[in-house]
Amino acid sequence: MSPSEHMAETLSKDPAGDQKYIEINQVEMMFNTRKGNFHALRDINLKVRKGEFITLIGHSGCGKSTLLNLIAGLTEATSGTLLCAHREIAGPSPERGVVFQNHSLLPWLTCYENIYLAVERVFGATENKTKLQKRTLQALSLVGLMHAEKKRPNEISGGMKQRVGIARALAIEPKVLLMDEPFGALDALTRAHLQDELLKIVAKTQSTVVMVTHDVDEAVLLSDRIVMMTNGPAATIGEILSVKLERPRDRVALSQHPQYAEYRSAVLEFLYHRQSHPARDAA
Numbered sequence: 001m002s003p004s005e006h007m008a009e010t011l012s013k014d015p016a017g018d019q020k021y022i023e024i025n026q027v028e029m030m031f032n033t034r035k036g037n038f039h040a041l042r043d044i045n046l047k048v049r050k051g052e053f054i055t056l057i058g059h060s061g062c063g064k065s066t067l068l069n070l071i072a073g074l075t076e077a078t079s080g081t082l083l084c085a086h087r088e089i090a091g092p093s094p095e096r097g098v099v100f101q102n103h104s105l106l107p108w109l110t111c112y113e114n115i116y117l118a119v120e121r122v123f124g125a126t127e128n129k130t131k132l133q134k135r136t137l138q139a140l141s142l143v144g145l146m147h148a149e150k151k152r153p154n155e156i157s158g159g160m161k162q163r164v165g166i167a168r169a170l171a172i173e174p175k176v177l178l179m180d181e182p183f184g185a186l187d188a189l190t191r192a193h194l195q196d197e198l199l200k201i202v203a204k205t206q207s208t209v210v211m212v213t214h215d216v217d218e219a220v221l222l223s224d225r226i227v228m229m230t231n232g233p234a235a236t237i238g239e240i241l242s243v244k245l246e247r248p249r250d251r252v253a254l255s256q257h258p259q260y261a262e263y264r265s266a267v268l269e270f271l272y273h274r275q276s277h278p279a280r281d282a283a
């Protein structure tokens with residue numbers, strides 16, 4: 001049997017296939033506030049393929065973090081269903097690693113210890129200490145931070161803290177990597193470096209990624225699809241743009257690529273012409 005026939009047979013045995021690795025159906029999110037209910041998200045429908053890189057983009061306050069937190073299982077939808085690997089998302093799970101915007105490292109632990117703690121929580125019951133240490137060191141090495149293993153968060157730069165946060169999420173070998181503006185607070189050069197590192201890491205690990213970003217260039221450079229959200233309240237997915245640029249992607253070569261410019265202007269057009277006034281729309 002040829003590899004393609006084998007693949008076809010495997011897919012036909014699993015009719016759902018890998019096309020719906022994450023599946024979000026008719027999700028609605030309502031927050032109870034002191035002023036009454038706040039309708040954050042409506043009619044969210046999205047299917048993410050295994051190994052796909054998705055970015056969520058939209059104006060501030062539209063509900064990107066709310067959606068990411070739902071996929072992480074940190075909050076529960078008011079209605080609708082969320083599935084990961086064909087099982088309902090019922091809470092946080094090591095199959096879904098989260099990188100928060102503010103890295104959220106424990107300040108009294110070293111970089112090594114911050115990662116080790118997560119590794120121990122996930123693999124501690126089944127693996128010995130040597131194996132756990134190996135996993136921790138591998139994760140540090142993946143993000144190029146072996147030299148900083150003994151440093152505490154207040155002794156390293158913002159970019160390094162972000163890298164520890166990414167290493168901690170990768171160390172638990174999540175099937176899905178969920179990232180909320182992981183490079184938002186960084187200078188342009190560090191950001192570019194980490195984007196390139198992330199592309200290499202994801203190519204190696206084949207993880208499925210959902211990442212929130214404000215940055216149009218970041219979205220085009222990294223994504224297979226860009227999910228563009230309308231303004232809130234009651235925000236939803238306005239449009240999804242497939243980015244069909246070959247991988248591996250090189251930022252310098254891409255900057256000259258006519259198709260890159262087209263994708264970029266399609267996102268800009270959505271954000272600044274069609275969804276240009278978040279405050280007015282919300283009023």
Ligand SMILES: Nc1ncnc2c1ncn2[C@@H]1O[C@H](COP(=O)(O)OP(=O)(O)OP(=O)(O)O)[C@@H](O)[C@H]1O
Pocket residue numbers: 031032033038040058059060061062063064065066067232
């Ligand atoms: N726990 C909460 N209780 C009440 N309202 C909330 C809560 N969390 C979020 N919201 C509201 O839901 C909306 C979406 O918030 P969210 O944090 O998801 O936006 P966002 O797109 O991530 O914005 P930003 O780009 O600024 O991070 C906002 O109007 C916010 O005020």
Ligand SMILES: [Mg+2]
Pocket residue numbers: 064065066180
């Ligand atoms: Mg947010």
